[in-house]
Amino acid sequence: MEEEKEKVSRRNFLAIATGAIGGLIGIVMAIPAVAYVVGPALQRRSQENWVRLGPTSKVELGNPTLFKTVVESQTGWIVSEDEVSVYVLTEDGRDFIALSNICTHLGCRVRWISDQGQYFCPCHNAAFDKFGDVVSGPPPKPLDQFETKVEDDQLFILLGG
């Protein structure tokens, strides 16, 4: 009777020990695995930096002017050059508004139609006024604005802020 009892407990002990060691190995593998899969998703964009658009003299008074600039960015192991298009508006030649040309609805590129005095998005017929506010169509909010600064008559915008 006594012996019988002992046998069962020995078996149970081995089962528990096997389970515990197996569980430990599982955890040692699972934690790095989750970090490995999720890691890049948690990484923030590259920190903000000022990007030169061009001379302020290029901006027409009262009319949005398109500037294109190339920004180097790294995704994963690939360094790529992306073209960033920005509409710049000034009413007095001193204060500048820099608007993103990315529609706030679903990310199509908007175009300035000077005849109508509106930005137009071809994807879903959205229209924004020259300050980027929504005139008509589905966009939920005005066009994004970049912070601007002028140094030596050169116009800069803050990207990644």
Added chain:
Amino acid sequence: MSVGFGNWLDERIGWRKVWDAIFLRKIPKVNWFYTLGSATLFVALLQGITGILLTIYYVPTPDHAYDSVQFITTQVPAGWFIRGVHHWGASAMVLLTVLHMVRVIMYGAYKYPREVTWFTGVGLLLVTMGFGFTGYLLPWDQKAYWATIVGTRIAGVAPFIGEPILRIMRGGEDLSAVTLARFFGTHVWVLPTLLLLLLGFHMYLVIRQGISAVPKRGE
């Protein structure tokens, strides 16, 4: 798993019979050398898990292979660990497979009625070697490149069929993007499929035949 739920599930899928057949089967009195097969199986499982994780970032083209491996090792959290386990696990696989085989040979465990188990085991050894050979190229560094040049050349010296084999392995005259892609495809699709088939059969036979006892002198 609570007993109640275990019973509920057993009535429906009959898992207890399978569980008992695998884990509660009768075995003769054996020694630690008999764990080498299980050890090989464990490392194979580890290789499968870490290998699947590596494919999440690895890209098998000459443009990206090296850089994506560097990215895994230096940028991805725990990437060095996942790659490290896969790297050392590969050597462990070959080592354990061979040791397991040596045990089977030394104890005469390949004899009647276990000949077919032995043959599937030999197949598994070849699959393991194939994994090692194709996986070695994938980091696409100098060592990988030249080792595969040499490895395919060795296949090429076989009389008559050597040249065609070399060309099929490389996917052309030279070691190229085609070679990398087919080594990758073989490493992650062909060999794992073969491994699963052979391993399933191998283990079915181990369970069906039971394992052999340590032979005694004069038997």
